[in-house]
Amino acid sequence: MLQIRDARRVFFRGMPDEKVALDGLSLKLARGDFAVVIGSNGAGKSTMMNAVSGALMLDQGSITINGTDVTAMPVHDRARHVARVFQDPMKGTAASMTIAENMLLAEMRQTPARLRRGLTPARRETYREHLSYLGLGLENRLDTPVSLLSGGQRQSLSLVMAVSGEPDILLLDEHTAALDPRTADLVLNATLRAVSALKLTTMMVTHNMAHAIDYGNRIIMLDAGKVLLELSGEEKARATVPDLIGHFSVKSDRMLLGA
Amino acid sequence: MDILSAWIALIPVTLAQSLILSFVVLAVMLPFRILAFPDLTSEGAYPLGGCVCAVALVAGVPPLPALLLAAAAGFLAGCATAFIHLRFRIHTLLAGILITTMLYSINLRILGKANLPVFNEPKIYDWLAGLSLTGSWAKILLAGGLALITCLALNLWFATERGTAMRAVGANSDMAEAQGINVWRATIGGIGLAGAAAALGGGLMVQSQGFADVNMGLGVLINALAALMIGEAIVGRRTVMRQVAAPFVGALVYYQLISICLAAGLPPGDLKIATGVFVLAMLAAPTLGLRRKGGGTPAKESFRE
Ligand SMILES: Nc1ncnc2c1ncn2[C@@H]1O[C@H](COP(=O)(O)OP(=O)(O)OP(=O)(O)O)[C@@H](O)[C@H]1O
Numbered sequence: 070m071l072q073i074r075d076a077r078r079v080f081f082r083g084m085p086d087e088k089v090a091l092d093g094l095s096l097k098l099a100r101g102d103f104a105v106v107i108g109s110n111g112a113g114k115s116t117m118m119n120a121v122s123g124a125l126m127l128d129q130g131s132i133t134i135n136g137t138d139v140t141a142m143p144v145h146d147r148a149r150h151v152a153r154v155f156q157d158p159m160k161g162t163a164a165s166m167t168i169a170e171n172m173l174l175a176e177m178r179q180t181p182a183r184l185r186r187g188l189t190p191a192r193r194e195t196y197r198e199h200l201s202y203l204g205l206g207l208e209n210r211l212d213t214p215v216s217l218l219s220g221g222q223r224q225s226l227s228l229v230m231a232v233s234g235e236p237d238i239l240l241l242d243e244h245t246a247a248l249d250p251r252t253a254d255l256v257l258n259a260t261l262r263a264v265s266a267l268k269l270t271t272m273m274v275t276h277n278m279a280h281a282i283d284y285g286n287r288i289i290m291l292d293a294g295k296v297l298l299e300l301s302g303e304e305k306a307r308a309t310v311p312d313l314i315g316h317f318s319v320k321s322d323r324m325l326l327g328a
Numbered sequence: 329m330d331i332l333s334a335w336i337a338l339i340p341v342t343l344a345q346s347l348i349l350s351f352v353v354l355a356v357m358l359p360f361r362i363l364a365f366p367d368l369t370s371e372g373a374y375p376l377g378g379c380v381c382a383v384a385l386v387a388g389v390p391p392l393p394a395l396l397l398a399a400a401a402g403f404l405a406g407c408a409t410a411f412i413h414l415r416f417r418i419h420t421l422l423a424g425i426l427i428t429t430m431l432y433s434i435n436l437r438i439l440g441k442a443n444l445p446v447f448n449e450p451k452i453y454d455w456l457a458g459l460s461l462t463g464s465w466a467k468i469l470l471a472g473g474l475a476l477i478t479c480l481a482l483n484l485w486f487a488t489e490r491g492t493a494m495r496a497v498g499a500n501s502d503m504a505e506a507q508g509i510n511v512w513r514a515t516i517g518g519i520g521l522a523g524a525a526a527a528l529g530g531g532l533m534v535q536s537q538g539f540a541d542v543n544m545g546l547g548v549l550i551n552a553l554a555a556l557m558i559g560e561a562i563v564g565r566r567t568v569m570r571q572v573a574a575p576f577v578g579a580l581v582y583y584q585l586i587s588i589c590l591a592a593g594l595p596p597g598d599l600k601i602a603t604g605v606f607v608l609a610m611l612a613a614p615t616l617g618l619r620r621k622g623g624g625t626p627a628k629e630s631f632r633e
């Protein structure tokens with residue numbers, strides 16, 4: 070379970086270009102929730118993800134994961150609870166290391182590194198199995214440096230790494246946005262399969278409204294650092310793409326008029 | 329013929345010297361290649377190790393503990409460089425220059441004067457006197473054995489979970505952190521390890537040459553860098569094992585090349601320009617090669633700033 074209470078984060082405080090990225094944002098996800106997060110550019114979606122992962126500290130407010138207050142916990146300690154896939158395929162993997170070594174790093178999120186052999190035959194077998202679910206043949210290239218993979222392959226690997234060890238919270242920030250349509254579909258399908266098979270509590274940011282309608286059990290729309298709209302259950306089932314886009318246009322009309 | 333015989337006569341001395349200095353080459357490789365942390369601390373950690381070792385020997389500390397003390401001091405120097413980079417966000421190179429500069433004064437304090445002879449104190453190389461091995465051959469065997477052990481130990485280390493985590497910090501530090509790796513601890517530990525290697529080299533050198541000098545570090549870094557480039561050109565960097573072996577292979581070859589230059593009559597004062605041109609050529613070669621194939625400018629390597 071994830072709870073964000075009254076989160077506030079201001080960039081460039083006190084300067085002319087002061088920017089309130091999170092403005093008293095509150096949010097609660099139950100265990101197993103799959104929330105699709107939408108909102109216009111600059112709404113604060115990535116900032117919220119960074120705050121949950123610990124990459125960004127809050128000015129105010131708190132974040133609790135499964136009852137543990139993680140507000141002040143550094144990224145490397147929070148990694149035990151939170152895994153994420155970034156938009157940029159380069160960010161989620163270590164390029165100069167092999168596929169197997171990257172998988173090992175992901176495994177060590179749950180069991181911190183010790184002074185014992187890393188890539189044992191048993192582990193390699195496990196990694197081979199986990200990678201085979203992707204159907205990309207990566208399971209036969211365990212010793213290939215990740216730098217030789219395509220963006221889509223790297224992103225698929227990032228996904229397998231993120232879901233390994235079943236994190237308490239899975240964060241996906243436009244993780245298919247940099248991929249061509251076919252590869253994006255492939256990665257998205259792998260995501261949906263993993264999330265439902267492992268019942269992961271997930272937040273997925275997307276600009277694709279059809280995905281927001283079709284996937285997940287909740288829609289969360291952010292605007293100006295706050296939750297503007299929350300749909301679940303019946304309401305989500307009834308929502309249509311034009312509905313969602315309507316909420317965007319209200320805002321942009323307001324922006325035009327206010328300008 | 330003259331050059332050849334002059335060079336051959338120098339081989340044992342040069343071998344001993346290169347095996348001792350291979351630890352400094354290792355101290356340049358670890359931060360630069362494994363941790364993406366270009367670092368100059370070894371220029372100060374090497375004489376630090378020498379000074380600590382000499383003072384310890386004079387105080388009656390046996391040779392091996394004296395070397396361990398030297399390595400410990402070098403470890404702290406490396407930790408200091410890593411810490412000021414991480415804490416104050418000072419560029420890694422500048423952090424290393426700061427520590428090296430301060431180390432000069434510290435080394436002088438430790439030594440008490442610019443130069444301290446240790447001719448009459450026992451040396452670690454005396455251990456092999458029982459095998460009636462003396463002079464250069466004792467040094468070659470001892471420093472060579474130590475280099476071999478270090479090389480194997482590093483290979484084992486980088487195959488452990490912790491060693492893999494350390495490599496990840498150099499490969500992609502944000503990603504490493506997101507995988508639960510404590511980037512501070514890995515960086516400080518890794519740069520400390522490099523400092524320890526450089527200082528160990530300094531200690532071995534002092535026990536070999538029979539004196540310590542506060543200026544013994546001058547130019548050791550550029551030599552080490554040149555040796556590293558040669559080593560990497562010979563064995564490559566494709567696997568961890570090759571990357572770890574490169575400093576040792578490079579040191580062996582580089583100091584023989586220097587020895588050939590000297591045997592050929594190159595004035596010692598001109599060696600630095602030869603080394604500088606050589607390093608420049610090695611660094612520039614890939615850019616020239618790519619352009620010839622029409623490939624444009626080479627990919628920029630990303631280092632921490
Ligand atoms: N590191 C930073 N420094 C300064 N300002 C930032 C930083 N990160 C985000 N911001 C600002 O905070 C606001 C929210 O940005 P954020 O990246 O969270 O938006 P987003 O909803 O993810 O948008 P997009 O859909 O474009 O990804 C923006 O105005 C942005 O300029």
Ligand SMILES: [Mg+2]
Pocket residue numbers: 114115116242
């Ligand atoms: Mg974003």
